[in-house]
Amino acid sequence: MSTTPLAAVPDVRRTAPFFRGRIGQDARSGHYAVPHRYRLHLSTACPDGLRLAVGHSLLGLGGSCPVTHLPAVPDCPAGGHAALRPLYEASAHHYTGPALAPVLSDDWSGRIVSTHAPDILRDLDRFPAAGRTSLYPRGTESVIEAVERMCAEGVEEAAQRAGRAGAGPAERAAALDVLLDTLGRLDRRLTGEEYLVDDRLTAADIELWVALVQLDTVHRCHLDASAVHRIADHRALWAHARRLAARPDFGRHLDLDGISRRHHGRCLGLEAAGAAVQILDWAGHAAAVQDVPRPPSDGS
Structure with a gap:
């Protein structure tokens, strides 16, 4: 294994997202890792969407967490994607901001869990699946x-x-x-x-x-x-x-x-x-x- 150091630098890539729920490991979390409950909405033309699409494929979650693919160019006059507006409006009263991707939504409630791509990939990694290893191995x-x-x-x-x-x-x-x-x-x-x-x-x-x-x-x-x-x-x-x-x-x-x-x-x-x-x-x-x-x- 190479020992070339990877120096840490401040994480200034993203501003705080509007929705940042997390999927826990049991029912006490409110959102827990259960098949057929969650859905990804993303555009692979967007870097965050491409990261999530690749991670989703590697984790083999096509049958348990479906993906809705969005157009490369946002199409909503208020900003973002028109297909996501119902989710945003159901998740925040009188929401008037842009309906941005990516989104992890809860099909049971029809609301958004998270719009924060790093959290979403980490939470998808918690989904149970036999015969695969983690994208975030313990200790790394x-x-x-x-x-x-x-x-x-x-x-x-x-x-x-x-x-x-x-x-x-x-x-x-x-x-x-x-x-x-x-x-x-x-x-x-x-x-x-x-x-x-x-x-x-x-x-x-x-x-x-x-x-x-x-x-x-x-x-x-x-x-x-x-x-x-x-x-x-x-x-x-x-x-x-x-x-x-x-x-x-x-x-x-x-x-x-x-x-x-x-x-x-x-x-x-x-x-x-x-x-x-x-x-x-x-x-x-x-x-x-x-x-x-x-x-x-x-x-x-």
Whole structure:
């Protein structure tokens, strides 16, 4: 197992969500892990939705917790998805805010349990299922949380700052340094290893994979070609992304057209030369797994 340290950084990725219920392990929690009670509502064009779709597949929960797929571009005039408005309105009196995804809902009550993606994946991991291992193995929680924070601040936010329109050259260069430093640490962690944590597939690998999808399909469009070539020069990191993309539980959820439409519908940045320097052939991997029968999920 690699011993390259994963330094913790402050978790500033998400603001506090409006709904943050938790699924407990017994009836005393109010929401407890029972089959056919809960439903996921997500768009795989959204990073949080893609994380949850991959985790849901790896956990083999298709028969016990169904998924409602939402369009890539929100379609509600008040913000978010029109299909989610009844859930929001049933869950909060006179709710007027946006109906945002992802959502974990309770089919028994018709209300929302949570809109906080990290909690949702951890709670799905509690669902009973024979023959699979956990995405959050006991004793690995702190390392997984460190990877989550690194991907949030050191990859996603740093890449956004490095390509932000209106930012000065010094600000963009400093953000690129943070991005490359983070990628370098993760690359060293994966050198000679198949997975990030404890020689097994965990939520840390899902987190990193989604961050790399975003980096190559969205953020590089606002970077110069030199920066993208330096990003691509982390061979262990991109080999890891390529291996996971070839697995049906990952690659079958890639909605590249949806990611592009969501990006262009929200983005205010300017396209740069890095847009022409694709790092991985995501479309090829996605096409390769479309007709591959999905094996029973064993969490490996």
